[in-house]
Amino acid sequence: MKSFKAIASGGSRSKPSYSRIIDRKDSSDDDYREGRSSTTTTTTREKKKLHDDKSSNMESMTRLMDLARPERHLLAFSAIFMAFSSAVSLAVPSFSGKIIDLSIGSNQKGDDEDEDEQSPFTLLLGLLGIMTLSGFFGFFRILWQAQAGHRLVARLRRHLYASIITQDKAFFDATPQGDLISRLASDADLVQSAVTDKALGLLRNVVVSVGAVGLLFYTSISLALISVAILPPIALAARMVGRRMRDRQKQVRELHASATSLVEQALTCITTVQQFVAEEFEVQQYNKAINEAHVQGIQNTKLQALFRSVMQLVVNLALLCVLGYGGMLVSQGQLTPGDLASFVMYSVMMGGNVSGISTMYIDLMKAIAAANRVFEIMDREPAIPASPMVLAAESSPEIELLMVPPTIEREATKSFDRRDTLKMDPFEDIELGDMSSSIIKKDPVPLSVNIENVTFSYPTRSDSKVLNGLNLSIGAGQVLAVVGGSGAGKSTIASLLTRLYDPDSGSIQMGTDQILDLDPQQVRHNVGIVVQEPLLFPTTIEANIRYGSPHATEEQVREAARLAFVLDFADKFPEGLQTVVGARGTQLSGGQKQRVAVARCILKNPPIVIFDEATSALDAESESQVQRAIDTACQGRTVIMIAHRLSTIRNADTIAVLRDGQVSELGSFDELMEKQAGAFRQLMEKQLVHE
Ligand SMILES: Nc1ncnc2c1ncn2[C@@H]1O[C@H](COP(=O)(O)OP(=O)(O)O)[C@@H](O)[C@H]1O
Ligand SMILES: [Mg+2]
Structure with a gap:
């Protein structure tokens, strides 16, 4: 079995040392500082960093896709169903335009040969049919997507936890526990949503946008040119904002992690906290940490809000132009009112989906920040290696029972001999060593x-x-x-x-x-x-x-x-x-x-x-x-x-x-x-x- 760790870790397998963690910490600080100053200057160093960003983004994306690989069937079916419902939504404006034209009996272009065969009623019926079908497919799409997501996040957590718990003591000396817990909890969730919801959402947006643009050009080339003029500036802005968002989000996640660490520390020493009447102090410490994360989070939201509202404005302005110019074309008889109506609907659809793409892109960048925090641990090879048995547990859900501490295991397997699990699992040949040999009566041979x-x-x-x-x-x-x-x-x-x-x-x-x-x-x-x-x-x-x-x-x-x-x-x-x-x-x-x-x-x-x-x-x-x-x-x-x-x-x-x-x-x-x-x-x- 190809070990998950090997997939997850991608390229570098060099043996990391404690100093590598420190290096990482330093470089993340650097990123932060650079992120803040990048608005004022563009140095060579930053240019280099942008290049690195690109390749590390690609690397992270590839790894995210690798993560989703075991769920590829579920995700592929979801994607197919999603493509279907997207196609349905693309058909709606064109049907609507036709229905409008038929209803008002206008056929100013005079070139519609199908007109006699179609009544608004049959069109409405057809529309109802595909809409119902789309709803039906939608149910399975959502179900499968969620299933894939749950499985993925569970697997991710299992591997991440195995990576955490097999680290060497020096790592734990240097890493706050709260930080690890937040990686296991919230970062893993973000990764899951990136690979399922966001990725499929992005796919939907892309499909609908491309379809809408195609239909715009089909309906009226000159009008379409006005509509798509908004695309380049939106794409450019999204890229800029997305990159900044990823850096900032990384920082927010780190701030949240340090707040979690404070909680973990205080709860571990709760007796000391109480006996030294330090509750207020601890609350203040926590508030301070949360506030920092909060302030930074608000900053990010401001950036996102600004981006989205400007984008909305651009889309609406383009729509105004379309309406003005399109109205003129209708009055000149070059376009039917129905065509204009469906054109406007396609424009709105394209605008919505293009801004959807950019939002999803920004969200994906945020998720990459979280994913990198997860990968960072999974890539770290402990200076003192874990035994093959622990690593086997990491890549096999079947053997997991063996690694469960007796506290949990006792509840789960009261009438259940754990050696039976061993027989069933694919890792039969793994030596259990002394774990199975502890019979008190049997004296061990003392060692020098x-x-x-x-x-x-x-x-x-x-x-x-x-x-x-x-x-x-x-x-x-x-x-x-x-x-x-x-x-x-x-x-x-x-x-x-x-x-x-x-x-x-x-x-x-x-x-x-x-x-x-x-x-x-x-x-x-x-x-x-x-x-x-x-x-x-x-x-x-x-x-x-x-x-x-x-x-x-x-x-x-x-x-x-x-x-x-x-x-x-x-x-x-x-x-x-x-x-x-x-x-x-x-x-x-x-x-x-x-x-x-x-x-x-x-x-x-x-x-x-x-x-x-x-x-x-x-x-x-x-x-x-x-x-x-x-x-x-x-x-x-x-x-x-x-x-x-x-x-x-x-x-x-x-x-x-x-x-x-x-x-x-x-x-x-x-x-x-x-x-x-x-x-x-x-x-x-x-x-x-x-x-
Ligand atoms: N995990 C650790 N990280 C860094 N320094 C440590 C750690 N544990 C102990 N030390 C330091 O190592 C020295 C020896 O500690 P230790 O072996 O615990 O002493 P003792 O003889 O009292 O048991 C002390 O100066 C202590 O501060
Ligand atoms: Mg001691």
Whole structure:
């Protein structure tokens, strides 16, 4: 199957980096600035930009058409039916003219041989017939067009979402979530309307305009010349306005996206907002952002209104000329009143459809701005690639169930084994790896970890080195404690071990494999992690634990819950494991949340576990409960314990003290405590004072 991504991405497949996003941001700002100044000067740079615009417009159009390709049958039938109803509307004026002439009995030209065979009544009947037929076809046209549109937008969203969710962490560090959500929601809608409503509308306008112009010339050449004189200026104006509109619309969409981001940020931190009485501030921020978008939107509407009303005026003026000159022709007997009437109707029709073309063109330009925002994400190849399985899900609706988080899946497939879906889908040969192998009882083989000479800086802060020649190794099944001041880079190590980021240089080995050679998803299956503030999904405790292994049986989930002492508190709730935990787990206490996170990790059953200050945020009592859960989770695995509490560190096989992005001391607890002026001893002394 040709992957959608390949179609959608068109030309460039060069591996984008974080800096490419930044470049894009810069260039969009440039566009904006240039857009604003282009009225005053025309520099070479702008000329070049116009040329680029042309080719990128063409590129976007081609891609839009590619998007609609699977719906081509529906769209083609719609188009045929539309052509039919357009033909009907073209026939109406000519019929009307004839009926008028027949009714008033005037035949000033004296050359109509059919006159005797046709009565106004038969003509009226004929007209009624084709009008009814046209209405009937219209129903199917509208239905099919809408169907094509719905299918297209659903497919677009599916692929876009898969592209979003498979991006690397650096991308999410740099891109506000609200921006992504607005691309998924409103931009996708605009793209859909461009490919269906607008494209077909444009087709209709073109067909009717061409037909009307032809019939104008057929009726009277000299009159027709007056009518079509308005076309060139309208086309020119539409082009100019359309291009400006696209640039401006891009900016409006970006402003809307940043307003959405503000909402998303405030809602994520709603407790903080409330406790700091910041509602008014947040509302003001939002109002400001919305106002900017609003002001820009009004500007665009003004431009559009001006364009449309001037165009209407031009069309009407042409009509006046036609009426004046046509009246003269009628009085001279060169034209029948019926002919003049149908001529005027064709003129009105042509005017309406030509201005329709220009409006549609402008709308299409607006949609291209939105489409480009969608394509931008779909084209981006994550620096750390997604596994073949995720990509397969992206191009196959059948496999989608597999990728649905357990929260949703649980509802959808209660009595439904997901492995059955696998058998039915065309991607049977895809390795599910550890996803299907998590049976708690089956012990994983612990893996050694070897970090060699790793340097790393975060893509968003490339000039500050977080790790600087880090060397660290942990034998299989050993416990390594990592200590160090806040910001020393402890959590960064956990991120590198789960391939959220890749090191700038140096190597990380897991067992016998370099992790860069492994599928990132495989690496992540190898590592279970519990962080200081675990985030839970706003669903049940059970679903949250199941996230560790979607295929787990109910007993396995319950067993994991028991091992992590989740049952100790969950069984006291009336709903037990089915208790809903609220947004990000806020309906549980810190210690309870932490135990759910540990249970999730136990169910995942990875050979390596990392506890990143997992008990730091807890009071002494919850800490000891969580610690017991952690002890269970550590059994038979390689353990990296990022901690500062003496109690957690004491039992480690090795302790590494992190400082300036390197290991400054390494040894057992006793060895390190012996060093009188050692960094570890100092840290511990400080710690002991606190405890
Ligand atoms: N996603 C990120 N983007 C940029 N800088 C980060 C990111 N995460 C952490 N940092 C920075 O990297 C340094 C190390 O952070 P971290 O590894 O979280 O420290 P800690 O040892 O406290 O866990 C800090 O200076 C922090 O500000
Ligand atoms: Mg940390």
